[in-house]
Amino acid sequence: MNVDGQPTRTIAALPGQGGVSIIDQTRLPFRYERVVLRGLADAARAITDMQVRGAPLIGATAAYGVALALDEGVDLAWACATLAATRPTAVNLAWALARMQSALLPLPAAERCAAAWAEAAAICDEDVEINQAIGRHGAALLQAVAARKAGPVNVLTHCNAGWLATVDWGTALAPVYAAFDAGVPVHVWVDETRPRNQGASLTAWELQQHGVPHTVIADNAGGHLMQHGRVDLCIVGSDRTAANGDVANKIGTYLKALAAFDNGVPFYVALPGSTIDWSLADGRAIPIEERRPDEVTCITGETTAGEVVTVRVAPAGSAAANPAFDVTPARLVSGLVTERGICPASRAGLAGLYPERV
Ligand code: MRU
Numbered sequence: 001m002n003v004d005g006q007p008t009r010t011i012a013a014l015p016g017q018g019g020v021s022i023i024d025q026t027r028l029p030f031r032y033e034r035v036v037l038r039g040l041a042d043a044a045r046a047i048t049d050m051q052v053r054g055a056p057l058i059g060a061t062a063a064y065g066v067a068l069a070l071d072e073g074v075d076l077a078w079a080c081a082t083l084a085a086t087r088p089t090a091v092n093l094a095w096a097l098a099r100m101q102s103a104l105l106p107l108p109a110a111e112r113c114a115a116a117w118a119e120a121a122a123i124c125d126e127d128v129e130i131n132q133a134i135g136r137h138g139a140a141l142l143q144a145v146a147a148r149k150a151g152p153v154n155v156l157t158h159c160n161a162g163w164l165a166t167v168d169w170g171t172a173l174a175p176v177y178a179a180f181d182a183g184v185p186v187h188v189w190v191d192e193t194r195p196r197n198q199g200a201s202l203t204a205w206e207l208q209q210h211g212v213p214h215t216v217i218a219d220n221a222g223g224h225l226m227q228h229g230r231v232d233l234c235i236v237g238s239d240r241t242a243a244n245g246d247v248a249n250k251i252g253t254y255l256k257a258l259a260a261f262d263n264g265v266p267f268y269v270a271l272p273g274s275t276i277d278w279s280l281a282d283g284r285a286i287p288i289e290e291r292r293p294d295e296v297t298c299i300t301g302e303t304t305a306g307e308v309v310t311v312r313v314a315p316a317g318s319a320a321a322n323p324a325f326d327v328t329p330a331r332l333v334s335g336l337v338t339e340r341g342i343c344p345a346s347r348a349g350l351a352g353l354y355p356e357r358v
Contacts, residue, residue, distance in 0.1 A: 001163040001170075001177070002209055003032060009128075009168050011052070011060050013121060018071050020064045024051045025164060029205040030302045037061075040069035040079055047086040047093075050196070054165020055239045055275055056127050059092030063120035066100045070113045076104060088287040089248055089325045091240040095274045096123060124167045130272045131169035133339035138175025138235065138270055141337070142184050145232045152187040152213065153179070154232045156222055159193045159250035160202035161237025161270065171237040171270040173203070175337065180212050188214040189231060191222060193250060195295040195322060219252055223259035234260050235337070238271040243358075245330030245345030246283025247271075251323055257332040269328075269345070270337040276350060278357050283327035293320035 019036040043065030052061045062083045069079030080097045103119045145153045161172035193199035207214040240248040260267040297314040333345035343349035351358040
């Protein structure tokens with residue numbers, strides 16, 4: 001997607017420099033800055049501190065983290081263990097590390113380094129193709145709405161599952177971009193997504209860069225908008241989807257699914273196959289990341305003087321809890337939008353699209 005009109009990926013190897021360029025997402029929307037990861041520690045820290053975030057991009061960064069580690073002479077098993085410990089919920093992390101290990105372990109040690117860079121690049125290129133396919137399938141949902149109503153198709157999304165959460169195109173936003181580029185009138189309701197505000201700071205930024213009409217709303221506004229017919233469909237992403245179609249995604253997703261269900265608003269989840277955890281029969285065993293309480297008690301913003309500051313919004317000394325994800329039961333999900341098509345959120349639905357996995 002474009003940044004200031006220039007086609008841009010979220011992550012890219014720097015040929016001949018032994019580094020990997022990423023967007024520092026902790027600085028958006030106030031500053032667009034790229035930083036260079038130079039080793040395993042940089043890659044692990046970028047994931048833990050959420051300079052990169054979003055399940056597919058976490059996986060891609062981990063893959064490049066393995067390449068950086070081998071360049072430094074770090075043992076493959078140690079590198080994978082270090083990266084696996086960075087964040088618990090997005091299963092693309094474990095998926096990418098398993099793929100790197102199965103590509104590298106059969107090779108002689110002398111060949112592993114070059115192969116790691118090639119495999120990480122392949123993961124990134126495939127991510128782009130997969131997300132474009134998700135976009136093509138999902139755009140049909142928006143086109144169907146546009147065919148039966150006047151005015152823009154109103155999509156509600158939560159957190160950031162746009163191109164910033166992937167290598168390019170995004171998951172939940174790929175259908176929005178595909179439909180918008182095809183001339184469908186689209187408007188996106190962007191949940192601010194407390195506590196880290198990925199909606200207000202990242203989704204709004206990337207939609208603005210692409211020129212897609214959008215409106216940022218407080219997290220609590222979605223139910224009201226649905227009651228009043230102002231949302232045609234919801235599309236969100238996923239960090240881990242169980243084999244029965246239960247979906248872990250950013251905290252607050254479940255409440256939006258409940259509101260959508262109560263109001264008869266279709267609720268779709270867009271995800272690549274690498275986000276499906278076939279080892280989990282349902283969502284109950286999905287590990288839910290608990291993050292620092294100060295992400296809840298404090299908030300970061302830009303003053304009118306252009307200074308980026310963090311301020312406290314709760315009394316000093318109040319306890320705060322910060323579960324970062326929740327699980328939406330499959331029964332509340334209208335369909336899963338994957339690179340292989342749209343299926344019911346059920347074991348049979350997923351098995352129909354991925355028969356080789358069952
Ligand atoms: O904590 P984050 O920002 O890494 O969480 C990302 C999400 O939960 C997104 O909503 C997204 O849907 C999953 S990744 C495409």
